[in-house]
Amino acid sequence: MKVVLAGDADATGWGRWRAELAAAMPEAEWFTRDELAAARVPAAEVVAAVVASPPPGSLVGLPNLRLIQSLWAGVDRLLADPTLPEGVPLARMVDPAMSAAMAETALWAVLALHRGFFAYQRRQREGRWQLHAQRRADEVRVLVLGQGAMGHAVMQRLAPLGYRVQGWRRDGTALAAALAANEIVVNLLPLTPATRGLLDARAFAALPPGAAVVNLARGAHVVDADLLAALDAGHLRHAVLDVFHQEPLPAAHPFWHHPQVTVLPHAAASTDPRSASAVVAANLRALRDGRPLAHLVDRGRAY
Amino acid sequence: MKVVLAGDADATGWGRWRAELAAAMPEAEWFTRDELAAARVPAAEVVAAVVASPPPGSLVGLPNLRLIQSLWAGVDRLLADPTLPEGVPLARMVDPAMSAAMAETALWAVLALHRGFFAYQRRQREGRWQLHAQRRADEVRVLVLGQGAMGHAVMQRLAPLGYRVQGWRRDGTALAAALAANEIVVNLLPLTPATRGLLDARAFAALPPGAAVVNLARGAHVVDADLLAALDAGHLRHAVLDVFHQEPLPAAHPFWHHPQVTVLPHAAASTDPRSASAVVAANLRALRDGRPLAHLVDRGRAY
Numbered sequence: 132m133k134v135v136l137a138g139d140a141d142a143t144g145w146g147r148w149r150a151e152l153a154a155a156m157p158e159a160e161w162f163t164r165d166e167l168a169a170a171r172v173p174a175a176e177v178v179a180a181v182v183a184s185p186p187p188g189s190l191v192g193l194p195n196l197r198l199i200q201s202l203w204a205g206v207d208r209l210l211a212d213p214t215l216p217e218g219v220p221l222a223r224m225v226d227p228a229m230s231a232a233m234a235e236t237a238l239w240a241v242l243a244l245h246r247g248f249f250a251y252q253r254r255q256r257e258g259r260w261q262l263h264a265q266r267r268a269d270e271v272r273v274l275v276l277g278q279g280a281m282g283h284a285v286m287q288r289l290a291p292l293g294y295r296v297q298g299w300r301r302d303g304t305a306l307a308a309a310l311a312a313n314e315i316v317v318n319l320l321p322l323t324p325a326t327r328g329l330l331d332a333r334a335f336a337a338l339p340p341g342a343a344v345v346n347l348a349r350g351a352h353v354v355d356a357d358l359l360a361a362l363d364a365g366h367l368r369h370a371v372l373d374v375f376h377q378e379p380l381p382a383a384h385p386f387w388h389h390p391q392v393t394v395l396p397h398a399a400a401s402t403d404p405r406s407a408s409a410v411v412a413a414n415l416r417a418l419r420d421g422r423p424l425a426h427l428v429d430r431g432r433a434y
Numbered sequence: 435m436k437v438v439l440a441g442d443a444d445a446t447g448w449g450r451w452r453a454e455l456a457a458a459m460p461e462a463e464w465f466t467r468d469e470l471a472a473a474r475v476p477a478a479e480v481v482a483a484v485v486a487s488p489p490p491g492s493l494v495g496l497p498n499l500r501l502i503q504s505l506w507a508g509v510d511r512l513l514a515d516p517t518l519p520e521g522v523p524l525a526r527m528v529d530p531a532m533s534a535a536m537a538e539t540a541l542w543a544v545l546a547l548h549r550g551f552f553a554y555q556r557r558q559r560e561g562r563w564q565l566h567a568q569r570r571a572d573e574v575r576v577l578v579l580g581q582g583a584m585g586h587a588v589m590q591r592l593a594p595l596g597y598r599v600q601g602w603r604r605d606g607t608a609l610a611a612a613l614a615a616n617e618i619v620v621n622l623l624p625l626t627p628a629t630r631g632l633l634d635a636r637a638f639a640a641l642p643p644g645a646a647v648v649n650l651a652r653g654a655h656v657v658d659a660d661l662l663a664a665l666d667a668g669h670l671r672h673a674v675l676d677v678f679h680q681e682p683l684p685a686a687h688p689f690w691h692h693p694q695v696t697v698l699p700h701a702a703a704s705t706d707p708r709s710a711s712a713v714v715a716a717n718l719r720a721l722r723d724g725r726p727l728a729h730l731v732d733r734g735r736a737y
Contacts, residue, residue: 231596232549232568238595239545242538251698252555258690260682260699265535265706292541292591293534379563387561395554396563403568 132159132419133176135167135193138185140202140404148202151404152181156412164189179415187212198222198418200411202402204229204281205349206428207322222414223434225426226407230284233400236347237275237285237317240371240393241294244315244343245271249369253390268293274309275299276329277319277348279434281400285317301325310337315345321434322349330354335361343369347399350375355386362391373399435462435722436480438470438496441488443505443707451505454707455484459715467492482718490515501525501721503714505705507532507584508652509731510625525717526737528729529710533587536703539650540578540588540620543674543696544597547618547646548574552672556693571596577612578602579632580622580651582737584703588620604628613640618648624737625652633657638664646672650702653678658689665694676702 140148145163152161161181162172179198180190190196191214199221201209206223209215243249247263254261271294275282278300289296299309301320306329310316316338320326330344331354338344344367346353355376361367372386373395386392410426417424428434443451448466455464464484465475482501483493493499494517502524504512509526512518546552550566557564574597578585581603592599602612604623609632613619619641623629633647634657641647647670649656658679664670675689676698689695713729720727731737 228570231571235545235549235571235595239542239549239551242542242545246535246538246542246701248542248698251701252696254699255690255697258685262699262701262704265701265704267531267706268534268538288595291594292538382561387558393555394558395551396557396565398549398554398565398568401565401568403570 132178132415133172134159134161134415135177135180135190136161136163136182137180137189138183140183148183148404148408151408152411155408156415159412159415179418181411182209184208185212188214190214190216198414198424200224200414202407202411204400204402205322206434207349207351210428210430210433220424221428221430222424222426223428224402224407224410225280226402226410227280227284228403228406229400230280232403233281233319233347234284234288236373236395236399237319237345238288238292240345241271241273241289241315241317244345244369244371245294249391249393269295271295271315272297272313273315273317274313275317275319277321279319279321281347282319285319306334307337310334310342311339314339314342316342317345318348318352320348320352322351323433325433327351328354330358332357332360335367338367340366341368343367343371345371347373350378355384359385359389362389367391369393371395373397435482435718436475437462437464437718438480438483438493439464439466439485440483440492441486443486451486451707451711454711455714458711459718462715462718482721484714485512487511488515491517493517493519501717501727503527503717505710505714507703507705508625509737510652510654513731513733513736523727524731524733525727525729526731527705527710527713528583529705529713530583530587531706531709532703533583535706536584536622536650537587537591539676539698539702540622540648541591541595543648544574544576544592544618544620547648547672547674548597552694552696572598574598574618575600575616576618576620577616578620578622580624581606582622582624584650585622588622609637610640613637613645614642617642617645619645620648621651621655623651623655625654626736628736630654631657633661635660635663638670641670643669644671646670646674648674650676653681658687662688662692665692670694672696674698676700 136145174193175195177193181200183202196219202224204224273294273296275286275298278298286296330352369391371393386394439448477496478498480496484503486505499522505527507527576597576599578589578601581601589599633655672694674696689697717728
């Protein structure tokens with residue numbers, strides 16, 4: 132089975148991934164487009180592509196492609212490529228190890244917001260010793276936007292600690308009502324035309340005073356100016372942001388030095404080549420054996 | 435039943451505590467020493483004391499005292515009072531809500547250390563977007579010093595997330611061997627003559643390079659100069675410190691502005707009057723009814 136590798140999986144290119152993919156599926160052959168050309172392998176022999184933020188056009192000219200497997204959980208940028216071959220099944224990365232990593236980040240953020248650890252860290256920089264009131268976890272209501280594998284993993288980690296956890300998905304209950312009933316919002320929605328800009332002035336106004344926002348999904352879910360206004364007006368207490376409209380976050384962006392914003396460099400949950408390669412291999416073997424493919428994207432709903 | 439309140443339970447004196455104690459045990463009468471004198475209640479009628487960091491001498495002249503119930507989990511300062519009535523049973527505060535609060539703080543610190551969130555927060559202040567490698571929880575070994583209610587609560591929260599958790603108690607395995615096998619140490623030991631200064635240069639040297647220390651017990655467990663030397667030598671990566679030799683931490687102390695030290699103002703787990711008052715009432719009723727008292731301190735081992 133010949134598989135094309137497209138995009139840049141990490142800073143080392145495909146170096147580490149290639150070793151893990153080969154170990155997970157020794158019977159497959161892996162080529163970048165350049166390697167395919169250099170080895171004079173006919174493009175028609177390629178049946179699958181493993182992609183990591185491929186530049187637009189990366190998959191053009193592969194007439195027998197039967198699976199596009201993303202290494203990332205989000206496929207919004209992939210779907211924005213007008214040359215993406217139509218009618219070819221497209222699979223997202225769904226890896227329990229990645230969901231666990233996301234849940235760790237969400238848990239850290241919720242614990243820090245609930246117990247006021249960001250405030251204590253600010254006070255440390257000011258050399259201020261000042262205790263604030265301590266609340267129990269069962270007094271804190273957390274709303275998790277998005278009910279995919281990651282949203283569920285987050286809820287499963289928060290609930291045993293006593294947090295009152297509510298899940299929300301589009302087409303479920305009204306967003307404003309869900310926001311009004313919770314003081315911490317963790318966003319894990321897919322980015323689609325229906326969710327872009329969902330966290331805007333209206334959404335923030337629906338949250339109770341002193342609420343906090345944790346965005347671990349996509350920068351474009353948030354209207355930055357509205358978030359800054361809600362923080363500066365004192366309505367929101369804090370924001371933990373892992374994702375941004377432009378990444379890396381531009382040096383001049385006010386998020387960088389806002390005292391109530393915690394900026395992470397898209398670090399909430401990286402795909403781990405060790406476990407993700409097994410997920411890729413399982414889907415490629417399903418393709419080879421004619422079994423159902425896993426984690427397929429519905430292009431109509433865009434996730 | 436007449437009960438003396440000694441010390442300062444919180445910034446409001448006994449204000450909030452008095453309401454919770456009265457609700458938990460309406461049949462008891464609560465007096466500070468001043469109130470006792472003002473009401474001309476004979477000191478001989480007082481059978482129990484509820485204490486919160488009482489100044490030395492606070493319990494002198496109460497001839498029929500049969501229980502000293504601390505509101506705090508640690509009784510090291512209480513035992514250091516040479517006037518503390520001998521032979522009177524002394525009970526620590528053991529409250530599941532307090533153990534849960536401690537576990538939240540430990541979990542937050544371990545998550546932050548494991549995933550490098552303190553490093554990301556430092557980079558944010560420098561305006562630096564830089565991702566570091568992500569490890570799975572099952573690649574991180576955590577040592578919990580102290581195997582009381584709080585140590586167990588911490589271990590019970592860490593293990594389900596996948597961390598490799600080891601507990602240690604004095605008189606168990608050698609400390610150096612336990613330290614050598616773990617990269618994050620969470621200290622929840624009682625402060626006794628045997629544990630004072632336990633976290634010193636030798637202990638830090640036993641930890642693997644890049645290890646981190648979380649001290650949630652007592653400042654005197656740590657030799658500050660040794661910790662700073664281990665951080666500055668690059669042997670230790672980070673320390674999260676909630677407790678200090680002197681509290682509030684003096685303004686000139688190097689911990690305040692050390693980039694690899696997170697300072698909390700003794701905030702890891704405050705006694706919650708709502709749940710702790712029920713613990714106090716249960717022990718006072720046991721005293722009244724002649725049933726066994728709970729959470730008694732062995733003055734010989736000092737906890």
